[in-house]
Amino acid sequence: xxxxxxxxxxxxxxxxxxxxxxxxxxxxxxxxxxxxxxxxxxxxxxxxxxxxxxxxxxxxxxxxxxxxxxxxxxxxxxxxxxxxxxxxxxxxxxxxxxxxxxxxxxxxxxxxxxxx
Numbered sequence: 001x002x003x004x005x006x007x008x009x010x011x012x013x014x015x016x017x018x019x020x021x022x023x024x025x026x027x028x029x030x031x032x033x034x035x036x037x038x039x040x041x042x043x044x045x046x047x048x049x050x051x052x053x054x055x056x057x058x059x060x061x062x063x064x065x066x067x068x069x070x071x072x073x074x075x076x077x078x079x080x081x082x083x084x085x086x087x088x089x090x091x092x093x094x095x096x097x098x099x100x101x102x103x104x105x106x107x108x109x110x111x112x113x114x115x116x
Contacts, residue, residue, distance in 0.1 A: 002087065003052075004047060005049040005072075005075060007032075012036065015041055028043070031043070035064070056104060056108045057111075058088045061078045102114060
């Protein structure tokens with residue numbers, strides 16, 4: 001385990017409204033979808049895990065762990081990570097239509113060119 005992705009757990013509908021609010025205030029949104037019903041919003045009260053970037057060739061993996069009292073997102077090393085190496089994981093965003101695609105700038109040899 002490297003770090004836990006922490007923040008406020010919201011219903012998906014609330015997270016969508018908050019994301020629009022953040023966008024209107026020109027504020028970046030840091031959110032991680034747990035499942036179709038819940039999202040962790042780390043924008044205001046999250047751990048440093050919210051700053052971990054996407055990569056098509058990641059050195060970490062994100063895993064949703066379910067407990068009796070809820071869910072946690074755990075970021076774990078997928079391989080040995082060298083000192084000074086940037087942490088990254090594959091966001092695994094759902095593919096979308098061309099006009100909504102987010103470009104990937106990871107620079108990996110196997111880069112898919114799009115995050116979603």
